[in-house]
Amino acid sequence: MVMNKRATPVRKRGYSCTMPGVWRAAAHNEGAVVIYHSPKACGHIGREMELGMHFRSLAQQQFCAGQYSAPLVISGLQEEHSIFGGAGLLRECIDYVAAEYKPKYILIANSCVAGVIGDDTAAVAGEAEQAWGIPVMSVPCYGYLDGDYYTGFYHAGKVLAERFMVKQPKLVNMVTLLGDRGGPNGADVQEIKRLLGYFGLKVYCHFPAFASLEDIRRVPFTVMTVPLSGTRQSYPWIRKLGLDLEATLDVPLFDSDYPAGWQATVGWLTDLGRFLKQEEEAAMVIEMELQRLKLHVDKCSTVLKRNRIAVCIGRPVHYFDPALFLELCALYEVQAAGIVILDDMLAAEQAQALRQELSGYATIPCFAQAEAEAKALLQTADIIVTTHELADTGKKQLFLPLLPLAGVGGIMTLMTKLVQLAERHERRGGVMYV
Structure with a gap:
C-alpha cells in the first residue's frame, strides 16, 4: 500500500x-x-x-x-x-x-x-x-x-x-548559472561550482533567481551561462532562456546534459572541456573524479552487498528516469532484487510507458504492484528504494528525490544515505530522505 x-x-x-x-x-x-x-x-x-x-x-x-x-x-x-x-x-x-x-x-x-x-x-x-x-x-x-x-x-x-541587459565586454573566467537548484548554498550549486573550479571558472551570479538588479545588468559581462536543470520538464525552458541570451547578448550557452550520475558527469565534463578548448584538462578532471568515486564505492559496497534491495517506482517516465539509480546500483555492485511499478500512482498508459522503459534492464525482474511476486519482494526486501512513501513503516525506505543530484558529490550523498539506512537496526524502519 x-x-x-x-x-x-x-x-x-x-x-x-x-x-x-x-x-x-x-x-x-x-x-x-x-x-x-x-x-x-x-x-x-x-x-x-x-x-x-x-x-x-x-x-x-x-x-x-x-x-x-x-x-x-x-x-x-x-x-x-x-x-x-x-x-x-x-x-x-x-x-x-x-x-x-x-x-x-x-x-x-x-x-x-x-x-x-x-x-x-x-x-x-x-x-x-x-x-x-x-x-x-x-x-x-x-x-x-x-x-x-x-x-x-x-x-x-x-x-x-x-x-x-545590454551587450557588454566579457569578464574572463566569470560565468552565470541559469535556474534555481536550492539557492546559492544548495548542494547542487556547490557541486557545479566545484566542477567549474577545475577549469578556473568562477560563478558570478544566478539568473533569474537570486540576483540583485546590478547582478542582472552585469550578466552580459560573463563569458558563458551554465544551466541548472536535471529534469525533462525544466531543461527545455532553461535551455531556451540560455539560447535567448546567446542570440541577443552574445553570452554563449554551455548546452550539455545535466551531470546527474557518473556517465552523465563524464559527458558533462567532456563537453565542458571541448567547449572551453581544454580537452586535456577535462580528461584529467574525469580521472580525478573517478578516483574520488572509487574510494567511496570501496567504502560503501561491502555494506550494501549484504542487503536485498527492492525498487518501487510510481512516477511517470516524463518525471523520473529510473536509469540513474540503476546505474548507481551497478557502480556500487548492488543487485536490485526487483522493481515494483506502483500502479495506483500511475494512469494505465503511464504504467505501460514505464514498463517499456524498464524493459531495457533485462537482468532485473519487474512486477506490477498487484502481482504476488511484488508483494513477496516487498516483504522480503531489507531496504526499499522508492519514489513514494510506503504505508509499511516497519520497512527501511529510501525516498528518491524528484530532482536528480549533480556530480560525484550527488552520487556520494545518495549512496551514503543508503548505507546509513542499511546500518540501522533491523527492527528500526522508517523513511530516510535524500
Whole structure:
C-alpha cells in the first residue's frame, strides 16, 4: 500500500501554474516586488513554496541568513471583476506597492482569471511605470492557460533580460548559472561550482533567481551561462532562456546534459572541456573524479552487498528516469532484487510507458504492484528504494528525490544515505530522505 497525497497526473505537461514560476524567478532578487493579478487564494502557492524551501534549507544546513525575500502582493480579483474587468484593481495594487515598498522594479504575474476576462496588464504596467518612474513589467502568461511552472520561470527571466541587459565586454573566467537548484548554498550549486573550479571558472551570479538588479545588468559581462536543470520538464525552458541570451547578448550557452550520475558527469565534463578548448584538462578532471568515486564505492559496497534491495517506482517516465539509480546500483555492485511499478500512482498508459522503459534492464525482474511476486519482494526486501512513501513503516525506505543530484558529490550523498539506512537496526524502519 502506498500513501497517495495528491491526484494522479494523466498529462505529460505539468499541472503547476505559471505564476509560481514567475514568483520563484524574482523571489530573492533584492529590490524586487512580485504582484499576483489574481484572486487571493492563489497567493498560498508562493507562500507554501517559500516555506518549503526555508525549512528544507534549515534541515540541510544550507540556510542563508539575511537573504532578501521579495514581497508577494495579491491584487485580489473577485467575482465582480469577471464582468467589469480588473484593470482598475491592478492599478490600485501597483500604486500601493510602489508607495509602501519603494521597490527597484515590479514584476506582475497574471492568473488564468485575468487571462479569461482579458485584462490588458501590459498597458496598465506601462501607465504605472510612467507615473512612478520605476520599471513595472507584466509577464506574458496567464496561470494554467499558458503552460506550467517552468513556462512562467522562463518568461520572467526573458522579461528581466530584455529590460535590463545590454551587450557588454566579457569578464574572463566569470560565468552565470541559469535556474534555481536550492539557492546559492544548495548542494547542487556547490557541486557545479566545484566542477567549474577545475577549469578556473568562477560563478558570478544566478539568473533569474537570486540576483540583485546590478547582478542582472552585469550578466552580459560573463563569458558563458551554465544551466541548472536535471529534469525533462525544466531543461527545455532553461535551455531556451540560455539560447535567448546567446542570440541577443552574445553570452554563449554551455548546452550539455545535466551531470546527474557518473556517465552523465563524464559527458558533462567532456563537453565542458571541448567547449572551453581544454580537452586535456577535462580528461584529467574525469580521472580525478573517478578516483574520488572509487574510494567511496570501496567504502560503501561491502555494506550494501549484504542487503536485498527492492525498487518501487510510481512516477511517470516524463518525471523520473529510473536509469540513474540503476546505474548507481551497478557502480556500487548492488543487485536490485526487483522493481515494483506502483500502479495506483500511475494512469494505465503511464504504467505501460514505464514498463517499456524498464524493459531495457533485462537482468532485473519487474512486477506490477498487484502481482504476488511484488508483494513477496516487498516483504522480503531489507531496504526499499522508492519514489513514494510506503504505508509499511516497519520497512527501511529510501525516498528518491524528484530532482536528480549533480556530480560525484550527488552520487556520494545518495549512496551514503543508503548505507546509513542499511546500518540501522533491523527492527528500526522508517523513511530516510535524500
